[in-house]
Amino acid sequence: MSSTILVLGATGTVGRHVVDGLLAKGEAVKAASRAGKPVAAAEGVAFDYARPETFGPALEGVDRAYVLLASGYVDSKGLLLPVIEAAATRKVKVVLQSVIGVDADDSIPYRQVEIALEKSDTPYVILRPNWFSDNFHTFWKPGIDHGQIALPAAEGKSSFIDARDIAASGVAVLTSSSFDGKAFNLTGPEALSYAEAAAILSEAIGKPVTYNAVSDEAFIEMLTGAGVPAGYASFLASIFYPVRQNWTAVMTGDVETLTGKAPRSLKTYAADYAAALKA
Template sequence: MSRILVVGASGTVGSELSRLLAAEGETVVRATSRAPVAADQVALDLVTGAGLQAAFQGVDRAFFLAPPGHADQEALLAPLIDAAAAHRLQQVVLMTAMGANADENAPLRKAERRLEASGLAYNILRPNWFMQNFNSVWLHGIQTAGQIFLPVGDAKGSFIDARDIAAVAARLLTSQGFAGRAFDLTGPRALDHAEAAAILSRATGRTIGFTDITPEAMLQGLLGAGLPADYAAFLVQILGYFKAGAAERTTDAVQQVTGRAPRTFEQYAKDYRTSWA
């Protein structure tokens, strides 16, 4: 069995990945930016670099992602990749985002390139927009107005359940045969936000709709919620890519790696229905 460092272990993907790895008998080291409160946690602040070297002690493999709230993801990921190379880890799985490889100058793509050149055995996961956004970052509008407010028009996205991302990462960290490959991860079909709202309505028994707003209104809402200006602008920018159709494509990557189809939006809505009660 391996000792696996999970960065972002308290997040949507990392918490599920940690659970899956532990269930398979792996030793999980859960990185946290807060003071550790459990024996399997280690303090790691990606912004300051505090705890970086200590987090890698005795680690064989690792899962990396950049935490939300930061537009320059490469600045956070580069020290992790360099530390992994210095400690000669057996494998690194890096999560970026679908479309990250479309622009060689994008911070996430620079991080991918750094990992590719590191000499490490690696995989790169590029998931599409999470289904779980509907019960987290888009939740306020649903709770207060019964609406999903986004500047995306009728564009479609092949939303993916974060649990499926974690399942792919767990498989890659505990098996052979996929080294050096990147996977674009999507759900089984593309939906527009009106269709997603209708599915949520059926699952919850309440009326949930979708309202298309301007990018300017989205930006002001994000700033009003306290997001850093550069990160708010980044979110509006990538929502623009969504509106342009960049999120509609589907892949069979979840099936390839895990041997089963990704969860449907209907299954997600059923599983999380209490979130919108």
Template sequence: MSTILVVGASGTVGSELSRLLASAGHTVRKATSRAPTEPDQVHLNLLTGDGIDAAFKGVDRAFFLAPPGHSRQDLLLNPLVDAAAARGLHKVVLMSAMGANADEAAPLRLAERHLEASGLAYNIIRPNWFMQNFNSFWLHGILSQGQILLPVGQAKGSFIDARDIAAVAAALLVSDRFNGQDFDLTGPEALDHQQVAAVLTQASGKDIGYTDISPEQMREGLLAAGLPADYAEFLLLILGYFKAGYAERRTDAVQLITGQAPRSVAQYAADYKAAWV
């Protein structure tokens, strides 16, 4: 069994990944930006680098992601890759985002390239938009107005359940079968937000719709919620890619790696229905 560092262990993917790895018998070191409250947690500040030595002590495999709210993800991730290489880790799995490799100058792509050149055994996973956004980031509009409020028109997305992302990461971390490969991760179907709203309505019993708002309205809401201006612009940029149709593509990567079909939006909605009532 391995000792595995999970960066972002308190987040949507990281918490489920930590659970899966621990249930399989591995020792999980949960890196968190907050003050540790459990013996398996370690403080790691990606902005300052504080805690890197403690986080990597005795670790032989690691999972990296960049926390939300920061647009220069390479500046946060590259020091982690360097630390892993310096310590000769057996494997690193980096979570990026679908479409990151479309622009070689994009910060996430720079981080991917840094890992590829590190000499480490690695995998890169690029998930599409999370289903869990509907019970977290987009939840306020649903609860306050009964609407998913996004500037994406009628474009479709092959949304993926974060639990499936975690299952893929868990499989890749403990296997060398796919070393050196990158994977775009999607759900089994492509739906537009009106269709998603209908699924959420059926699951929750609450009347939920979708309103296509302007990018200016979205920017105003993001800034009012306290997001940094540069990160708000980053979100508007990738939402623009969604509207242009780049999130519709589907892959079989989840099935290939885990042996299980990815969850549908209907399955997700049934499991999370309490969030919208």
């Protein structure tokens, strides 16, 4: 019986840590990306959501898969449902990286992907992370460079989670069947406004960074001006509504349940990533 784990988005924010964590546990890993490059000691395999002909070769010899949709894509249902189906047909256990809060309404596309997985006849675990701490050294990095993070979050709070804690949770559920058939809401240890987050980042990098609460329209204009496609800019603006409602301030013990360790604080993230935040 095969015992290999396919990791999608293996060169990305969460996937690279999932690969590292699985290799450290001695698991055989196939690292999937469009480029198909090896990641650390894991063999690389070419995979593209938009090219279903890549699914079969990627799933060959695989019994478990970490499935996520890369950032930059809006059509979660259209792109992930065929992947889930291909995995379920082969009885591959799927660990789906979803998004916190999507279980509030069954009409939300990500929730529909979850439901399809729940109804499939294959083992699964759903992980729903909150906003990543890592966004500060990726998406919001230009703002940090200019000393001001401008977002349509009003004064809403989020319990930011470190991608390393999402990955550690993924490794835990991929390497145990104890959590199968369940969903976990992954959060950091404290709910912070973006103004509070900016103060923490300022201190870590030794340079003033403030937060500017902007409107959806101003945010979309800023993103499209920086070259982000209009559809994705509107999508990003729309997902700040739950932040303004403070729904993302929720804190759970799920990371600790899965990994045995408390999740990292934003302060720890900022200290560990100070060089990347300053670069």
